[in-house]
Amino acid sequence: MNTPDSFNLTFDSRQFRNALGSFATGVAVVACVAEDGTPLASTVSSFNSVSLDPPLVLFSLANSALSLQSWLDARHYTVSVLHADQAALSNRFARAGEDKWRDVCPVRGPVTDLPLLPNALAWFECAAYGQHEGGDHTIMVGRVLSFRTRMQSDDQPLVFFKGRYRKLARESEALPVDDGLYLHAW
Numbered sequence: 001m002n003t004p005d006s007f008n009l010t011f012d013s014r015q016f017r018n019a020l021g022s023f024a025t026g027v028a029v030v031a032c033v034a035e036d037g038t039p040l041a042s043t044v045s046s047f048n049s050v051s052l053d054p055p056l057v058l059f060s061l062a063n064s065a066l067s068l069q070s071w072l073d074a075r076h077y078t079v080s081v082l083h084a085d086q087a088a089l090s091n092r093f094a095r096a097g098e099d100k101w102r103d104v105c106p107v108r109g110p111v112t113d114l115p116l117l118p119n120a121l122a123w124f125e126c127a128a129y130g131q132h133e134g135g136d137h138t139i140m141v142g143r144v145l146s147f148r149t150r151m152q153s154d155d156q157p158l159v160f161f162k163g164r165y166r167k168l169a170r171e172s173e174a175l176p177v178d179d180g181l182y183l184h185a186w
């Protein structure tokens with residue numbers, strides 16, 4: 001019988017990353033506070049929705065992240081979904097080990113008092129709900145405690161595709177939706 005192991009597959013890791021990068025994502029900054037009170041944060045493209053009831057979201061963190069242990073210990077964290085104009089913030093929060101919050105004036109979450117990024121497209125405050133082994137990453141599942149959506153006329157997501165930041169085309173160039181398909185409800 002063919003089991004995954006019996007395939008004995010070897011991937012070229014660069015080609016594998018390129019294939020994964022073909023899946024366009026948004027970009028989010030996840031934040032928590034370490035036990036000693038230090039605010040931490042990381043840029044992630046792995047943020048995703050999981051469940052409506054209970055309300056769950058997820059992201060995955062590399063086990064090599066300097067802040068991993070603080071993330072494993074964190075009982076609460078926040079997610080800020082970045083606006084198209086926030087590529088510089090994305091880069092700043094992707095630099096390992098730096099004082100990423102220097103000169104950034106965060107907004108405080110109403111439930112957790114944890115930092116969120118001003119002008120983000122959406123905010124979520126989460127309670128740690130589950131942690132799952134995912135190879136060289138840990139999958140963090142959070143239960144949403146509160147959220148906010150920006151809802152302004154210039155709302156545009158920061159998009160990450162094939163290793164580069166992108167912006168969506170103007171709405172007039174949006175692709176036609178299939179008849180009868182209501183995308184919000186999948």
Ligand SMILES: Cc1cc2nc3c(=O)[nH]c(=O)nc-3n(C[C@H](O)[C@H](O)[C@H](O)COP(=O)(O)O)c2cc1C
Nearest residue numbers: 042043044045046060061062065066067094096097
């Ligand atoms: C666009 C973008 C997306 C990223 N997505 C992830 C991700 O989903 N998971 C992850 O572990 N690292 C991701 N990174 C890298 C982390 O942001 C970076 O390694 C992390 O902030 C380092 O944290 P540390 O200071 O705890 O080591 C991404 C970086 C960029 C620029």
